[in-house]
Amino acid sequence: MPVPELTIFAAHECPWSQRVTLALCEVGAYANDQVKHIEMDLAKIPFWFAMKINPAGQVPVLTVGNEADHESGFINLPESGVILELVAELFPESALSPEDPFMRAKARHFAPRFVDIVMDPWNRLLKEGDLEAGAALLAGLDEIQSLLARHSGVFLLGDTLTFGDLAVAPFLGRIFVLGKAGLMAGEAYATLATDAKYAPIRAYHAALTSRTSWRDTFDEVYIVEKARAQLAA
Numbered sequence: 001m002p003v004p005e006l007t008i009f010a011a012h013e014c015p016w017s018q019r020v021t022l023a024l025c026e027v028g029a030y031a032n033d034q035v036k037h038i039e040m041d042l043a044k045i046p047f048w049f050a051m052k053i054n055p056a057g058q059v060p061v062l063t064v065g066n067e068a069d070h071e072s073g074f075i076n077l078p079e080s081g082v083i084l085e086l087v088a089e090l091f092p093e094s095a096l097s098p099e100d101p102f103m104r105a106k107a108r109h110f111a112p113r114f115v116d117i118v119m120d121p122w123n124r125l126l127k128e129g130d131l132e133a134g135a136a137l138l139a140g141l142d143e144i145q146s147l148l149a150r151h152s153g154v155f156l157l158g159d160t161l162t163f164g165d166l167a168v169a170p171f172l173g174r175i176f177v178l179g180k181a182g183l184m185a186g187e188a189y190a191t192l193a194t195d196a197k198y199a200p201i202r203a204y205h206a207a208l209t210s211r212t213s214w215r216d217t218f219d220e221v222y223i224v225e226k227a228r229a230q231l232a233a
């Protein structure tokens with residue numbers, strides 16, 4: 001199937017957007033000029049965006065096809081998880097979407113579980129300085145490590161990167177970067193960064209963030225500055 005016209009509306013600071021920009025990098029869409037990138041300012045989402053592109057007023061949105069051409073399958077698609085899977089399927093040679101339906105189901109389950117048991121406590125720790133949330137965050141990462149241990153290899157399902165990995169990468173990356181920057185209260189980050197128990201999640205983080213796609217979509221200084229400003233507001 002030929003790849004249709006693609007436009008991504010995204011914001012560098014937004015982890016949900018980074019899921020999609022990571023995938024577009026991984027499949028070579030940026031390198032091959034197969035996608036137009038529109039960077040949005042989250043502080044000033046324009047009225048036309050909510051009117052024409054996404055009534056929820058949120059990024060990311062992937063525009064597929066051309067509005068003027070009814071044959072092009074035109075759609076403005078919101079929701080990072082949905083977009084991520086579509087990108088994986090539009091570029092099957094990338095192998096980001098496993099052929100095996102059970103493996104696909106595992107990839108789908110991974111991100112919502114990660115958000116529930118890791119990101120909820122992480123947000124509480126960051127925004128409220130709730131130290132009990134630090135223990136919950138580490139317990140959540142224990143469970144994530146047990147999911148990773150089900151397959152040998154550097155990624156969730158082995159040595160092949162899938163959309164499941166890309167869905168959690170922006171969040172795991174921010175945990176390490178903002179922890180290193182001193183924005184996580186208590187001892188949770190020190191434990192995560194040094195305790196032998198958390199060596200598997202450190203290795204997983206390293207496997208994700210050592211990729212070119214990560215370097216091309218993540219600016220550590222900018223993300224720390226934005227987070228500091230948001231927490232101070």
Ligand SMILES: N[C@@H](CCC(=O)N[C@@H](CS)C(=O)NCC(=O)O)C(=O)O
Nearest residue numbers: 014015016057058059060079080081
């Ligand atoms: N469930 C959405 C969440 C997207 C989201 O929260 N985007 C934020 C930026 S990180 C946004 O656009 N915020 C602007 C607003 O809500 O006004 C997804 O997975 O795409």
